[in-house]
Amino acid sequence: MIYLDYQATTPVAPEVAEAMQPWIADRFVNPHSPSRWGREAAAAIEVARKQVEQAIGLPGGGLAFTGSATEALNWALKGTLEKAPAGRNRIVTITTEHAAVLDSCEWLGSRGHDLTRLPVGPDGLLNLGDLEEALDERVAIVAVMLVNNEIGVIQPVGDIARLAHEAGALMLCDAVQGLGRVEIPEGPDLVAVSAHKVHGPKGIGALWMRKGAEPAPLVHGGGQELGLRSGTLSPALCVGFGAAARLASERREQDRGHVERLWDAALAQLGSTWTVNGNVEHRYPGNLNIHREGVDGARLISDLRDIAFSLGSACASGSGRPSHVLRALGLTDRQARSSIRLGFGRYTTEEELVGAVRRIDSAAGAQQGLAA
Ligand code: PLP
Numbered sequence: 608m609i610y611l612d613y614q615a616t617t618p619v620a621p622e623v624a625e626a627m628q629p630w631i632a633d634r635f636v637n638p639h640s641p642s643r644w645g646r647e648a649a650a651a652i653e654v655a656r657k658q659v660e661q662a663i664g665l666p667g668g669g670l671a672f673t674g675s676a677t678e679a680l681n682w683a684l685k686g687t688l689e690k691a692p693a694g695r696n697r698i699v700t701i702t703t704e705h706a707a708v709l710d711s712c713e714w715l716g717s718r719g720h721d722l723t724r725l726p727v728g729p730d731g732l733l734n735l736g737d738l739e740e741a742l743d744e745r746v747a748i749v750a751v752m753l754v755n756n757e758i759g760v761i762q763p764v765g766d767i768a769r770l771a772h773e774a775g776a777l778m779l780c781d782a783v784q785g786l787g788r789v790e791i792p793e794g795p796d797l798v799a800v801s802a803h804k805v806h807g808p809k810g811i812g813a814l815w816m817r818k819g820a821e822p823a824p825l826v827h828g829g830g831q832e833l834g835l836r837s838g839t840l841s842p843a844l845c846v847g848f849g850a851a852a853r854l855a856s857e858r859r860e861q862d863r864g865h866v867e868r869l870w871d872a873a874l875a876q877l878g879s880t881w882t883v884n885g886n887v888e889h890r891y892p893g894n895l896n897i898h899r900e901g902v903d904g905a906r907l908i909s910d911l912r913d914i915a916f917s918l919g920s921a922c923a924s925g926s927g928r929p930s931h932v933l934r935a936l937g938l939t940d941r942q943a944r945s946s947i948r949l950g951f952g953r954y955t956t957e958e959e960l961v962g963a964v965r966r967i968d969s970a971a972g973a974q975q976g977l978a979a
Pocket of ligand 1 (some may be wrong): 615677755781783801802
């Protein structure tokens, strides 16, 4: 298989699997128990916490592990609204957010909170003037992601946080696709991340919280994570996340250079019948979302079964509905259905990427009755 679905999940790094191994096998102890073994596991979790905090790279806050970034985003939004002062009842977000944000906002809307979903331009970027207009003393939180999971564009999160703060609101940044790949600008009060997007294990995420901006708890129980998030932590998952974060920090320049070369090679191979969806400058280059008029993206995926790529987010791919992100850019349903997302990174070779792109291009030509 040629794996080109790095936005859905990333291959587990060998160093991560190795770091996790002892904690899966004999060191199965509960990290919250007072025994020597429990304390050793707790210490390993604290090392991992520091490693993830360092990869996030923001000052003045702390991090709680969660079961996923989806949980972290739910917690950030619902817990912030619960603690918000009377009269600050509104959430501002954008139409191209991940379902974890949009559906949490919808749910809060159904519970009586107000919701503003701002549009993006044809390049996928938020217009800061639109945000300024939407902000006032009724806004509790602004939620905008750093790197879009479907089209890879990078929102101006530092400016968004500044405007949110000027209006007295908090800023939540979904940095799931940005961690270890692009710098997270200073400004956000809450940052959600996920291990499996940075070559770590699935089933663990985290919420970084600026001191003083901690949301009210969502998951109640033993209060293991700073008294704010309950549930026994898995030392194996935490250690795996820590190892993945450390590697991402250490290899940031190397990974970035590799991904830029892959992007150039893929574009050179594609030719002019394909159009890149979203801004080509403000983007993470390991996400190549493209469309070609008249092509059926789903058919391409089933025609090329040994290449793993997708139509957009894993969630959107299952539903059969055209992507809400591509629709938000102004693509027609037809153009959205003729779009595909190629995601590549640390372990993709140029040879396999260029070979896959060549085959995708000729399968698209074959669909249109063109000689391949
Ligand atoms: N936010 C973004 C931008 C994502 O790409 C994803 C994963 O698809 C999530 C949130 C959810 O992360 P998790 O799989 O850890 O719940």
